[in-house]
Amino acid sequence: MLAADYRGPRRVRADHKPMPTIQHPRDAIVRVTRSCICGSDLHLYNGLVPDTRVGMTFGHEFTGIVEEVGAEVGNLNPGDHVIVPFNIACGQCHFCKQGLYGNCHESNAQATAVGGIFGYSHTAGGYDGGQAQYVRVPYADFGPTLIPDGMDIEDAVLLTDVVPTGYQAAEMAGIQRGDTVVVFGAGPVGIMAARCAWLFGAGRVIVIDYLHYRLEFARAYAPAEVYDFREIDDMAVFIKKQTDSLGADVCIDAVGADASGNILHTLFGKKIPIEAGSALPLHWAINSVKKGGIVSVVGVYGPTGNMIPIGNVVNKGITIRANQASVKRLLPRLIEHVQAGRINPKALITHRVPLEDVSDAYHMFSSKLDGCIKPVLLPNGV
Amino acid sequence: MTSTYLTRPQAIDPATVTGWGVDADPRNDPTYPIRERSGDPGPGKVWDRPTQQHPQVEVLRSIEHNRLPAVVGTSTPPSGLSGMMRRAAFHYSESDWTHWLMLLGADRVNMVEGIVTDLARGKVPNIPAEMGVRAAWKHDRTALVTKAAVTVAVSALAIALLRQRQHRQRPHDVRPVHGRAGGGRERRALAGSTT
Numbered sequence: 001m002l003a004a005d006y007r008g009p010r011r012v013r014a015d016h017k018p019m020p021t022i023q024h025p026r027d028a029i030v031r032v033t034r035s036c037i038c039g040s041d042l043h044l045y046n047g048l049v050p051d052t053r054v055g056m057t058f059g060h061e062f063t064g065i066v067e068e069v070g071a072e073v074g075n076l077n078p079g080d081h082v083i084v085p086f087n088i089a090c091g092q093c094h095f096c097k098q099g100l101y102g103n104c105h106e107s108n109a110q111a112t113a114v115g116g117i118f119g120y121s122h123t124a125g126g127y128d129g130g131q132a133q134y135v136r137v138p139y140a141d142f143g144p145t146l147i148p149d150g151m152d153i154e155d156a157v158l159l160t161d162v163v164p165t166g167y168q169a170a171e172m173a174g175i176q177r178g179d180t181v182v183v184f185g186a187g188p189v190g191i192m193a194a195r196c197a198w199l200f201g202a203g204r205v206i207v208i209d210y211l212h213y214r215l216e217f218a219r220a221y222a223p224a225e226v227y228d229f230r231e232i233d234d235m236a237v238f239i240k241k242q243t244d245s246l247g248a249d250v251c252i253d254a255v256g257a258d259a260s261g262n263i264l265h266t267l268f269g270k271k272i273p274i275e276a277g278s279a280l281p282l283h284w285a286i287n288s289v290k291k292g293g294i295v296s297v298v299g300v301y302g303p304t305g306n307m308i309p310i311g312n313v314v315n316k317g318i319t320i321r322a323n324q325a326s327v328k329r330l331l332p333r334l335i336e337h338v339q340a341g342r343i344n345p346k347a348l349i350t351h352r353v354p355l356e357d358v359s360d361a362y363h364m365f366s367s368k369l370d371g372c373i374k375p376v377l378l379p380n381g382v
Numbered sequence: 383m384t385s386t387y388l389t390r391p392q393a394i395d396p397a398t399v400t401g402w403g404v405d406a407d408p409r410n411d412p413t414y415p416i417r418e419r420s421g422d423p424g425p426g427k428v429w430d431r432p433t434q435q436h437p438q439v440e441v442l443r444s445i446e447h448n449r450l451p452a453v454v455g456t457s458t459p460p461s462g463l464s465g466m467m468r469r470a471a472f473h474y475s476e477s478d479w480t481h482w483l484m485l486l487g488a489d490r491v492n493m494v495e496g497i498v499t500d501l502a503r504g505k506v507p508n509i510p511a512e513m514g515v516r517a518a519w520k521h522d523r524t525a526l527v528t529k530a531a532v533t534v535a536v537s538a539l540a541i542a543l544l545r546q547r548q549h550r551q552r553p554h555d556v557r558p559v560h561g562r563a564g565g566g567r568e569r570r571a572l573a574g575s576t577t
């Protein structure tokens with residue numbers, strides 16, 4: 001079968017690999033119908049995540065048709081078209097019982113800090129991902145959800161990560177009616193977080209980035225006030241001026257390790273990775289939120305450490321809330337939002353690319369070329 | 383570790399602690415609604431484990447796990463020099479920077495191994511294509527050409543400087559006594575022989 005094949009930092013190619021097989025009675029084999037490249041895949045692509053091995057297939061946002069199921073999968077049948085959450089979750093461990101499906105304890109041998117994630121290095125379990133024609137889906141009796149009748153497949157594929165992650169960013173922020181919410185990052189997740197902030201009752205939503213085409217999109221789609229951080233001398237001062245010197249009620253970091261905009265963070269987080277990625281948006285969030293405010297983090301960072309003003313977290317009494325999205329927990333509500341027209345996920349998709357051209361898709365997305373917001377791979381054609 | 387009163391299990395029944403739970407307030411839960419606390423109340427954290435997968439390839443395990451998780455990924459098992467580095471890294475915990483820095487180092491070694499493996503299979507990797515040069519040519523030609531030009535210019539400059547340095551060193555190598563730099567000991571020896 002054809003699959004994306006990681007060859008080293010900024011090198012991915014489409015290559016032939018063996019077909020996946022059932023390795024556990026709760027596995028399924030799924031033929032992939034749509035597979036996105038996620039902004040967090042770029043952290044892997046850029047070599048920032050430890051234990052990213054040459055030969056691995058990335059891809060944690062995909063839909064597919066069930067081809068084969070293991071002996072313990074009783075709720076799926078071959079031919080079912082499913083949304084596959086990016087989390088690999090057993091549904092019965094201590095953490096899954098609490099709804100923390102991003103923190104499953106029975107799916108990641110290499111690390112305890114995160115549950116298994118499809119195609120996201122061995123630090124997230126060492127599973128091949130969905131940027132391939134076929135993929136092994138563990139715990140298939142628990143994770144996958146049937147695509148509802150009438151739902152567009154391109155809406156469905158964004159329910160695997162982008163929509164739940166953006167939604168959970170707003171949910172974790174504990175937004176109260178009338179709150180001012182600042183979202184750092186106008187990538188797909190940041191745009192979705194801004195959209196969802198309104199669903200929780202925000203009074204004002206501000207999005208910060210430097211890519212004007214994305215800011216324009218966020219302005220219309222969320223909708224939101226948008227600003228280019230390159231035109232702002234000091235982020236904390238700017239946000240304070242926007243909020244009567246108090247600071248925002250809520251700040252959301254929707255960027256993660258690949259943030260641009262600061263020489264020190266770029267040097268130590270990306271060029272010589274002493275930091276676990278450039279933590280500039282988190283730095284800004286901490287210093288821009290009000291005293292007693294909430295910082296919600298869904299941007300992905302590596303597992304080591306980052307230079308952030310932790311002293312200000314203490315002195316300002318900030319609550320930091322963060323997690324990988326718990327997709328399975330959120331899906332029922334998000335499907336309602338999509339069906340009711342409150343969220344339009346597929347509007348984020350700007351590029352549809354055959355799997356054969358995965359190298360170009362990664363370069364285009366990574367370098368923000370051709371107005372790219374969200375590229376979707378078509379592993380088995382349209 | 384020597385067993386002392388600090389390392390021996392010291393179970394305490396909360397009910398014996400004065401004032402236990404008097405201010406407990408379920409509404410004071412900043413994790414709501416992310417965490418469903420009723421899912422697993424109490425200190426005993428047990429569950430019916432899923433069927434254990436028995437992987438047919440080597441799967442490294444964090445030392446913070448007390449057992450292999452029921453399901454594991456089997457993509458790209460450790461191999462070669464990078465595999466040795468990864469195995470060594472897994473002697474350290476996730477809390478230890480050594481663990482992650484060794485893994486990052488292994489990733490870089492693995493990249494070279496990938497090229498060697500390609501060549502050994504008779505395949506010359508098309509690295510520009512893998513880096514998406516076609517997309518760069520189509521959508522960002524100016525930057526691509528500039529980058530290529532800068533790379534060529536810097537390489538040419540480096541080669542020129544290297545050659546110039548080699549050229550300067552050559553007379554010194556063949557005439558150590560009369561060279562401008564170095565050869566001091568020889569000069570002193572020569573001077574000594576004349577006095």
